[in-house]
Amino acid sequence: MIALRSAQAIAADFPILHKPTSRGKRLVYLDSAATSQKPQAVIDTLVAYYSEYNANIHRGVYEIAERATAAFEEARAKVARFINADSREVIWTRNATEAINLIGYSWGLQNIKPGDAILTTQLEHHSNLVPWQLLAEKTGATLRFIPADDRGVLQLDNLDALLRGAKLLAFTHVSNTLGTINPLERMVAAARAAGATVLIDGAQGVPHLPVDVKALDVDFYAFSGHKMLGPTGIGVLYGKRALLEAMPPFLAGGDMIRKVEYERTTFNELPWKFEAGTSNVADAIALGTAVDYLSELGMDWVRAHERELLGYALERLAPLEARGLALYGPRDPAICSGVLSFNFADVHAHDLASILDTEGICIRAGHHCTMPLMEKMGWPATARASFYVYNSKADIDALAEGIEKAAHVFKV
Amino acid sequence: MDDFYRDFILDHYRNPRNFGHLTDPDASAEDLNPLCGDQIRMEFDVDAGGVVRDVRFSGKGCAISQASASMLTETIKGMRLEEIAKLSKDVVLENVGIGISPTRLKCATLGLRVAKSAAIGEIAGWPDEE
Numbered sequence: 001m002i003a004l005r006s007a008q009a010i011a012a013d014f015p016i017l018h019k020p021t022s023r024g025k026r027l028v029y030l031d032s033a034a035t036s037q038k039p040q041a042v043i044d045t046l047v048a049y050y051s052e053y054n055a056n057i058h059r060g061v062y063e064i065a066e067r068a069t070a071a072f073e074e075a076r077a078k079v080a081r082f083i084n085a086d087s088r089e090v091i092w093t094r095n096a097t098e099a100i101n102l103i104g105y106s107w108g109l110q111n112i113k114p115g116d117a118i119l120t121t122q123l124e125h126h127s128n129l130v131p132w133q134l135l136a137e138k139t140g141a142t143l144r145f146i147p148a149d150d151r152g153v154l155q156l157d158n159l160d161a162l163l164r165g166a167k168l169l170a171f172t173h174v175s176n177t178l179g180t181i182n183p184l185e186r187m188v189a190a191a192r193a194a195g196a197t198v199l200i201d202g203a204q205g206v207p208h209l210p211v212d213v214k215a216l217d218v219d220f221y222a223f224s225g226h227k228m229l230g231p232t233g234i235g236v237l238y239g240k241r242a243l244l245e246a247m248p249p250f251l252a253g254g255d256m257i258r259k260v261e262y263e264r265t266t267f268n269e270l271p272w273k274f275e276a277g278t279s280n281v282a283d284a285i286a287l288g289t290a291v292d293y294l295s296e297l298g299m300d301w302v303r304a305h306e307r308e309l310l311g312y313a314l315e316r317l318a319p320l321e322a323r324g325l326a327l328y329g330p331r332d333p334a335i336c337s338g339v340l341s342f343n344f345a346d347v348h349a350h351d352l353a354s355i356l357d358t359e360g361i362c363i364r365a366g367h368h369c370t371m372p373l374m375e376k377m378g379w380p381a382t383a384r385a386s387f388y389v390y391n392s393k394a395d396i397d398a399l400a401e402g403i404e405k406a407a408h409v410f411k412v
Numbered sequence: 413m414d415d416f417y418r419d420f421i422l423d424h425y426r427n428p429r430n431f432g433h434l435t436d437p438d439a440s441a442e443d444l445n446p447l448c449g450d451q452i453r454m455e456f457d458v459d460a461g462g463v464v465r466d467v468r469f470s471g472k473g474c475a476i477s478q479a480s481a482s483m484l485t486e487t488i489k490g491m492r493l494e495e496i497a498k499l500s501k502d503v504v505l506e507n508v509g510i511g512i513s514p515t516r517l518k519c520a521t522l523g524l525r526v527a528k529s530a531a532i533g534e535i536a537g538w539p540d541e542e
Contacts, residue, residue: 348475350448350516365448380449410422411422
């Protein structure tokens with residue numbers, strides 16, 4: 001059973017992790033919150049599609065077209081099972097960003113009226129903030145923010161008051177910058193009581209936590225394939241069927257239609273109503289393989305593994321605090337995903353990342369597409385290490401040693 | 413890349429030259445690198461002959477952007493605006509020496525871009541793309 005395999009055995013499935021860097025170092029990949037690495041099975045799925053049954057879907061009557069269509073729809077069914085949704089409620093998009101924009105343009109323009117409020121949080125990635133700024137501008141709605149404290153934990157004392165007059169509550173499942181896992185159950189319950197529709201940015205949720213959209217009772221949930229071992233260019237919008245049925249199409253064209261006349265069109269049923277044009281067939285099928293891989297590991301195991309790694313990282317890096325290491329975020333593995341943001345003495349995050357790079361260690365440096373949060377916290381930039389299924393304690397040891405090296409180079 | 417962070421770079425990073433503001437600058441510009449958020453502002457006192465008599469820079473960012481900007485202020489003091497407008501990225505590379513990686517080149521050239529913008533009175537292109 002894979003769940004009992006060591007992180008090292010899992011890492012063996014990821015070919016990139018076994019290619020030394022140009023300096024001959026072992027690749028220590030600690031940027032999975034930006035994008036995850038891909039197991040051989042996902043790469044093989046892409047190769048098999050293009051080399052064995054590449055054909056357009058939902059059209060051809062020949063064998064390979066039927067095979068492509070079946071694989072494409074089977075991948076959708078896999079994703080649906082993975083998050084406990086119905087297949088008709090799983091819409092393929094390019095990524096979480098496109099899924100959120102789809103809601104903004106389709107559901108948002110139909111439902112948000114002048115004077116309505118859109119409630120989000122101070123933790124959001126630009127992808128779950130800028131679309132709401134645009135929607136508010138177009139509709140005359142106002143934007144409100146649930147505040148976060150210094151550790152990046154949402155302050156929910158005034159949630160009910162903030163929800164008054166709010167048509168939409170849109171927030172991230174897990175903060176990409178600080179790893180905070182937001183209390184979905186409590187927030188969704190409050191939104192239900194206030195009659196607000198709920199959209200979750202799950203780009204950092206589904207890859208790292210068990211997610212059951214029915215149990216969570218969310219209206220919309222968006223995520224990206226490339227952060228969960230799948231390829232780039234494929235993402236998912238989950239939506240409750242009744243809401244999706246009532247929404248107008250977002251993009252128009254082929255595949256999303258039932259009947260077209262010169263003057264008018266009847267649209268296809270769900271989920272294809274929202275999938276205009278030839279879909280990203282190969283990447284959707286390969287995302288199905290990624291979901292198989294994660295399912296075999298078990299999402300409870302994935303969560304427990306990351307929790308253990310974060311706990312180890314906090315412990316391993318603690319001695320460096322005396323030398324100027326500042327660790328941000330909740331610093332509590334019970335409410336934090338495998339993400340750790342930090343700064344070291346007066347070494348700028350970009351310089352730190354460059355020095356770590358010479359040791360083969362990949363971390364992210366900058367504002368992590370959360371500029372308002374960085375501004376609020378007073379951080380011009382942070383370094384961020386993020387963990388996934390293939391990471392081990394040895395990777396965290398490498399990170400700690402890399403920071404020691406930066407201390408030496410910068411004479412801290 | 414670790415060869416890059418030599419003593420004189422760290423010195424310019426931690427003790428930037430000509431850092432701050434002029435009371436009534438004749439020319440100024442500021443910009444940021446949207447990729448990483450590094451910010452630089454440059455202010456010039458220019459005499460009747462178009463010669464930069466005094467320079468100040470301000471901003472925040474990584475050692476590369478701040479040290480490059482600091483060194484650049486020493487280079488351009490006493491130059492004519494037309495000369496500054498014509499400077500290429502080589503002036504920055506000569507200042508900072510070897511070891512800059514392609515992805516960090518924009519950090520190094522941000523100060524130059526801002527100085528050139530101040531010299532010509534409009535936003536200049538990225539020196540590394542010219």
